[in-house]
Amino acid sequence: MTVPSPSSLDMGPLTSAEAQLMAAPSPAPAALPRARQKRLRQLSRHWRRHGVTLLLAASSICLLFAFWYLGTKYQLEAYIRFKNVPTPAAVLQQALEVTSSSKFLVNVLSSVRRILLGFAIATLLGVGLGLMIGKYQRVREFCMPVIEVLRPIPAIAWVPMSIMLWPSNEASIVFITFVGAVFPILLNTVHGVHTLDRVLLNAGRSLGANELQLFWFIILPGVLPSVFTGLAVGMGVAWVSLIAAEMISGQFGVGYLTWEAYSLVNYPAIVLGMLTIGVLGLVCSGAIHMVGQLVMPWRAFVNGERR
């Protein structure tokens, strides 16, 4: 069962004595009240379960850094060449340097603003249009041909057209980010409407829901899981598109920064740019995942068990 027992709810925060006991290899169980023993058991189970996960995550990242460190240290040359690759220390040095001026931060914020704007527009339009296409056959028949033609065009291929189309550089980059994000969001929403269990719609109708209520109380929550799948995929594509657009046409932005570093033969800054993109992408995906869990608490359960 997932509900914490009353005894564990009654427990206050961990005292330092308890923390010491946990750290000790074999605490004297007889000396502890029953509720505390239970709490300790829960914590140890928690650590057994999540400890391995954390350990694996940490070791994979460590391995990547070790490979990088050793490759640059011994100037590895086995088809791939580490000759020009900056060392981790150089990149760290670069990272410390850039934080002393606001240039780096301005570029990061510029990218984040573009992502948020392009992604927000893509979400509104993708989900809105997706619901309409999913629900109304005529809308689908009207919209899908255009969508099917535009969809295979990668966002990067939109760069020249986008520069011509939009009055400012900024608008054209936001547009490219939008193009990258909108199709996964739209198509997943459509899919969500189509795969929604018809029994739920019939149940709603027989409970007296009118068309508007069906849409708001059944279709909308029913497609949320698919929408969030679309958002997660869309966010990934949005970053890819944004960075490409910034490299080609940008002023400001992490992509611009990275490409500029290459032009200026500042190799550590390239790696710093890459790592920054990685971390920003991770944070964005994590945010979507967290919002998803908040908005869809019922998704934590499957067949009577917590996932």
Place this chain on the structure above:
Amino acid sequence: MTGAVGKGLVEVKNLGVVYGRGDAEVEAVQAVSLSVQPGEFVSLIGPSGCGKSSLLSIVAGFMKPTSGVVTLNGVPIQKPGSDRGVVFQQYSLLPWLTVRKNVEFGLRMSGQARAPREDAARTLLRMAGLSAFENHFPDQLSGGMKQRIGIVRALATSPEVLLMDEPFGALDTQTRTVMQEILTDIWQKFRISVLFITHDIEESVFLSDRVYVMTARPGRIKAEIKVPLARPRSADMTRSQQFTDLVNDLKGLIRSESLAAMGSELSCH
């Protein structure tokens, strides 16, 4: 007849259902007439594919018949509505709503204020023995619990008639027996009419005042049998001679139809 205290008269007149067009045309239901008197519990049994679920969908208003008419209290049925509570074969609880909010759903749709509808839902959940689970999500519960909630949810809007499409089909035998007793209990409290679809003969006899037997495709009414067992009914009754006789009669009627259904399927291939 208990009609004086009950409500909800369902009449099906000369109903026909045809699926598909041209060569793919399949006649699912043919000239079916039946009725559910106010407060009566009526079962409809027949081999699979005899169109009994189609018939229920039409009474619920989910689909339109090809011919014939269905009325509730004399008024033709046009679309789904909360005057007919439906309990589905699959679990149909909304997974994103808690148990109590599922039960409240119909009242919420009709614009009832929060406090009274929460009270109503709690009363119904107590009746179903599920008060402790009001804040759980459906996916945290067992199949039998979900279906009990499905029943009280359908009753929350005070419908005239309850339409049940093999509601216990997915449950194990033990749970099924318990659910049948719970259903008779609840039905006796509400005194509304019930149209119950099943392919389980014992179940139909145990629950019903009357049983209609349908033929294999195209589905027609083959027989109508009254169940004179006294109420309230208990599980012990299923061992009585009267019960066994009724079940055997029905088994005889159904067997020939099941054979006919299988025969036509075999000849198709």
